[in-house]
Amino acid sequence: MIKFLAKGLLRDRSRSLFPIMIIATGVIFTVLMYSWMMGFTTMFIRENARFETGHVKIITRAYNDLIDQKPYDLGLMNVTEKIEMLTSEYPQMHWQPRIYFGGLLDLPDENGETLSQGEVIGFGVDLFSDSFEEELLNLEEALSNGNLPTKQGEILISSEVAEKLGIKINDKVTIIGSTMYGSMAMNNFTVSGMVRFGVQAMDRGAVVVDISDVRSFLDMEDSASEILGFLPEYKERPTFEIADVFNAKYNDENDEFSDIMLPLRKQSNMEFMLNTMDDRLGIFIFVFIFIMSLVLWNSGLMNGIRRYGEIGVRLAIGESKGHIYRSLIVESILIGIAATIIGTAIGLVFSYLLQYKGFDMGSLMKDAKIIMGSTMRAQVTPVSYYIGFIPGVIASVIGAIFSGIGIYKRNTAQLFKELET
Numbered sequence: 001m002i003k004f005l006a007k008g009l010l011r012d013r014s015r016s017l018f019p020i021m022i023i024a025t026g027v028i029f030t031v032l033m034y035s036w037m038m039g040f041t042t043m044f045i046r047e048n049a050r051f052e053t054g055h056v057k058i059i060t061r062a063y064n065d066l067i068d069q070k071p072y073d074l075g076l077m078n079v080t081e082k083i084e085m086l087t088s089e090y091p092q093m094h095w096q097p098r099i100y101f102g103g104l105l106d107l108p109d110e111n112g113e114t115l116s117q118g119e120v121i122g123f124g125v126d127l128f129s130d131s132f133e134e135e136l137l138n139l140e141e142a143l144s145n146g147n148l149p150t151k152q153g154e155i156l157i158s159s160e161v162a163e164k165l166g167i168k169i170n171d172k173v174t175i176i177g178s179t180m181y182g183s184m185a186m187n188n189f190t191v192s193g194m195v196r197f198g199v200q201a202m203d204r205g206a207v208v209v210d211i212s213d214v215r216s217f218l219d220m221e222d223s224a225s226e227i228l229g230f231l232p233e234y235k236e237r238p239t240f241e242i243a244d245v246f247n248a249k250y251n252d253e254n255d256e257f258s259d260i261m262l263p264l265r266k267q268s269n270m271e272f273m274l275n276t277m278d279d280r281l282g283i284f285i286f287v288f289i290f291i292m293s294l295v296l297w298n299s300g301l302m303n304g305i306r307r308y309g310e311i312g313v314r315l316a317i318g319e320s321k322g323h324i325y326r327s328l329i330v331e332s333i334l335i336g337i338a339a340t341i342i343g344t345a346i347g348l349v350f351s352y353l354l355q356y357k358g359f360d361m362g363s364l365m366k367d368a369k370i371i372m373g374s375t376m377r378a379q380v381t382p383v384s385y386y387i388g389f390i391p392g393v394i395a396s397v398i399g400a401i402f403s404g405i406g407i408y409k410r411n412t413a414q415l416f417k418e419l420e421t
Contacts, residue, residue, distance in 0.1 A: 019332075020339040023396055026288050027343025027388035028350070032378070034387045035351035037281050039379035041274065045234060045264065047199055050136055051123075053267045054228025055093070056239050058082075058246075062256040063225070070100040072218065072225045073180050076259070079224045086229070090242060093231055094132060097224035099124030099214045103177035105157070105207065107165050116165040120157070120207045122175065124214030124224075136230070139195065139208070145169060146193030149210060154192040156208040162194045169193065175207070179219040187217040229261075239263035288391045329400050336396030337389075344388040354378035 049055055059067065063074040076082065079097050086095045101122040107115045125133040127149055134140065139148055144159050146169040157167060167173065171191045179185045189209070197203055215221055231238060243261040252258035265271050355378045 019335050019396065019399075020342065023336060023339035023392050024343035024346070026291070026395065027340050027392045028347040030285060030288055030391050031344055031347025031384055031388045032350050032354075033284055034281065035347075035378040035380050035384045036354065036376075037277060037284075038381050038384070039355065039377045041277050042379050043377065044273065044277075045270075048268065048270065049230070049234065049264060050138075051197075051199065051202060053262075053264045053270065054096075054226075055231050055234050055264050056229040056243055057262045057264075057267060058086075058227040058229070058259055059225070059262070060257045061251070061253075061260050064260055064262070065256075070102070070225060072099055072101055072220065072223075073182065074257075075099070075180070075220070075223055075225045076227060077223050079222055079227065082227065082259075086227070090229070093229045093242070096126060096133060096136075096228050096230070097211060097226070098228055099211055099218070099220065099223075099225045101177055101214065101218060101225075103175045103207075105161065105165065106174040106176060107167055107171065108174065118161060118165050118205070120161060120175070120205045121202075122177075122207045122209055122214065124209050124211040127208075127210040128212075137197075137208070142195040142197050144194050144196045146191070149192045152210065152213055153189055154210075155189040155213075156193050156195050157191055158203045158206045159194045159196045160203050161205055161207070162191070167191055175209075175217070177218065180223065181219060183219075185217055185219070187213070189213070234264070236263070236265060239265070285387075285391055288395070329397060332396040332400030333393060336393035339396070340388050340392030343392060344385065347388060348380060348384060351378045351380050351384060355380055 058076070060074055060076060063071060063076075066074065076097075083095045083097065086093070099122075101124065103120055103122055104117055105120045106117050109115045125137070127133060134148070139156070143156075145162075146156075149155065155173075157173075161167070169191060172188055173191060174186055174188050177185050195206070195208065197206070209217075211224070215223065229242075240263050243263045243266075246259075246261040250258060251260045265274060354376075357377075
């Protein structure tokens with residue numbers, strides 16, 4: 001029967017062309033939007049992991065209570081020993097200390113008088129011991145002018161800060177802050193380069209300094225604000241498993257300076273953001289199913305009116321209403337599958353185009369306060385190849401189910417009278 005119905009649909013395109021166009025259009029948007037959401041989620045996780053959360057983060061309990069303030073005076077001590085321990089216990093991860101600090105950047109003139117000042121967010125990272133941080137932060141790619149630091153006392157500043165304060169390469173600047181113990185701290189640095197990360201929250205005021213310079217500047221010998229851990233590839237379940245094992249061993253609720261490990265999803269409101277993205281995707285697919293079902297229902301009703309005589313003849317020669325009804329549903333499944341294949345193929349073409357090209361949304365994110373890249377890209381995943389079948393086939397079948405109910409309203413006593421006319 002399926003072969004017979006398929007031939008009927010191919011020979012009578014008026015029965016299948018419009019539904020296929022409707023379903024294929026919906027599937028194109030579903031595949032494209034799903035891939036877009038996956039790309040956005042991946043970018044959101046990647047950028048936050050690079051600059052803020054890591055895949056997991058180790059901090060003290062006291063620091064965690066005030067984590068939004070980045071209180072480095074409540075940070076970690078004996079960091080070298082702790083990283084050696086972490087490397088031994090969790091060799092699958094790379095561990096990197098970070099110091100986050102705020103300060104005032106001062107540009108003096110030749111007489112030492114202040115020319116301009118501005119607030120900055122400092123990142124103390126390991127720039128010289130290995131190349132991990134350099135690759136993680138994409139410093140080579142982010143460098144817009146000058147060179148990366150090659151010796152102690154050199155720093156990178158964001159291009160926006162440099163433009164705002166009139167800073168040039170090789171200028172001497174002073175960062176004013178406070179030490180780990182609360183006293184005032186000042187240190188002179190040479191600007192070796194300027195960077196543009198493509199993340200508005202960072203580009204507005206970031207300063208990248210080698211962590212050894214920051215430790216000396218803030219009186220934080222062998223200390224750090226946080227230790228970030230990175231898997232070779234981010235997977236959510238291992239981060240929770242590692243955090244559970246670590247916290248069971250090292251986290252002491254009675255000691256405010258005991259260490260606690262937080263997986264990425266449990267930091268910086270990430271769980272709410274990621275859950276919201278998942279919910280929005282589910283709502284989007286449901287809306288497409290609902291809208292396409294209404295359109296196909298209406299299309300089925302119109303098609304049923306056009307096929308009124310055909311259905312009457314089939315009833316007159318003895319075909320049961322149930323059989324006709326089921327055949328219409330099978331037709332809708334065939335139409336749904338064909339339309340989904342066409343729509344998925346077209347949707348994947350656009351998705352791959354956005355994955356490799358992307359487009360810059362920096363102008364729309366100037367005031368963004370969350371860490372997000374300005375270039376938005378799609379990401380094609382295995383699910384992208386079959387996600388379209390959910391709205392495509394379901395909507396087609398739902399439309400046929402409701403529109404086909406009219407078959408049962410036919411009065412067989414009137415069939416021969418209709419045929420005579």
